[in-house]
Amino acid sequence: MPQKAKLGQNFLANRNARTRIVEALGDISEKTVVEIGPGKAAITELLAQKAQRLIAVELDRELAAGLRHRFAESNVEVVEQDILTVDLASFRDGEEKLFVVGNLPYYITSDILLHMFRYHDAILRAVVMMQREVADRVAAAPGSRDYGVLSATTQLYAHVEKLMTLPPGAFSPPPQVHSSVLRLTFAPRFAELAVDAEGFIAFLRQCFAQKRKTLLNNLRVAGFESANIAQAAQVAAISLQARAEALSLEEMARLYRALHGA
Numbered sequence: 001m002p003q004k005a006k007l008g009q010n011f012l013a014n015r016n017a018r019t020r021i022v023e024a025l026g027d028i029s030e031k032t033v034v035e036i037g038p039g040k041a042a043i044t045e046l047l048a049q050k051a052q053r054l055i056a057v058e059l060d061r062e063l064a065a066g067l068r069h070r071f072a073e074s075n076v077e078v079v080e081q082d083i084l085t086v087d088l089a090s091f092r093d094g095e096e097k098l099f100v101v102g103n104l105p106y107y108i109t110s111d112i113l114l115h116m117f118r119y120h121d122a123i124l125r126a127v128v129m130m131q132r133e134v135a136d137r138v139a140a141a142p143g144s145r146d147y148g149v150l151s152a153t154t155q156l157y158a159h160v161e162k163l164m165t166l167p168p169g170a171f172s173p174p175p176q177v178h179s180s181v182l183r184l185t186f187a188p189r190f191a192e193l194a195v196d197a198e199g200f201i202a203f204l205r206q207c208f209a210q211k212r213k214t215l216l217n218n219l220r221v222a223g224f225e226s227a228n229i230a231q232a233a234q235v236a237a238i239s240l241q242a243r244a245e246a247l248s249l250e251e252m253a254r255l256y257r258a259l260h261g262a
């Protein structure tokens with residue numbers, strides 16, 4: 001476990017924000033909700049009142065003990081574990097879809113997003129708070145400065161909405177950054193784009209490897225032959241002088257399929 005000071009413990013003190021986060025999940029009265037990093041129960045308290053079943057995953061031993069005590073004999077199950085090692089699908093009752101919520105520990109935000117994507121089959125919606133700059137990257141549209149591999153990957157798995165931004169003073173102790181809440185509605189696009197998830201995401205990483213470079217350069221560095229790249233770009237109707245950040249997911253998928261002979 002990282003040292004306590006490093007667990008990203010900035011507790012939400014703004015009551016209105018807690019309510020809005022819980023409401024953004026929609027009707028959870030018959031749902032199983034997984035809360036990531038419940039801490040001192042700022043959001044947990046409201047969730048427990050509204051959800052049918054709440055699984056609260058907290059890594060900090062003292063905080064987990066406090067939560068177990070506070071929510072004894074309730075609909076809340078406290079799981080003392082690193083969220084990145086949790087088998088989210090194990091919380092499902094049959095084929096039900098989970099709702100995920102959390103004021104995330106910011107030091108592992110991207111890892112948590114990727115962990116959720118691994119369990120995309122098991123999740124319907126996630127409402128998560130993160131550092132504003134990271135939220136801006138996740139939600140960025142192609143062609144914008146912030147668009148990168150994290151935006152593209154997230155948008156392959158989910159529809160992203162930015163709901164609100166909070167100043168440092170909304171937390172105790174205040175972090176050094178602003179925070180934003182995103183809602184992710186899971187709707188994977190791989191079938192529609194006619195690509196396989198693993199191969200296509202690996203391809204995106206190659207295309208974005210050096211953001212300042214053109215697609216042609218990044219693909220050459222990744223080991224593709226110039227002639228093959230040129231031919232695929234022609235088939236896919238894409239300029240090789242473009243940078244990856246300028247291309248939509250549809251265009252990226254066309255290029256991927258053309259390069260892989262699909």
Ligand SMILES: C[S@@+](CC[C@H](N)C(=O)[O-])C[C@H]1O[C@@H](n2cnc3c(N)ncnc32)[C@H](O)[C@@H]1O
Binds near residue numbers: 007040058103105
């Ligand atoms: C930003 S705080 C949010 C606390 C609370 N939900 C709130 O809004 O006040 C992040 C919480 O995540 C917990 N945490 C940190 N790393 C974790 C991990 N790897 N797995 C689960 N919980 C973690 C911290 O102990 C802390 O309680």
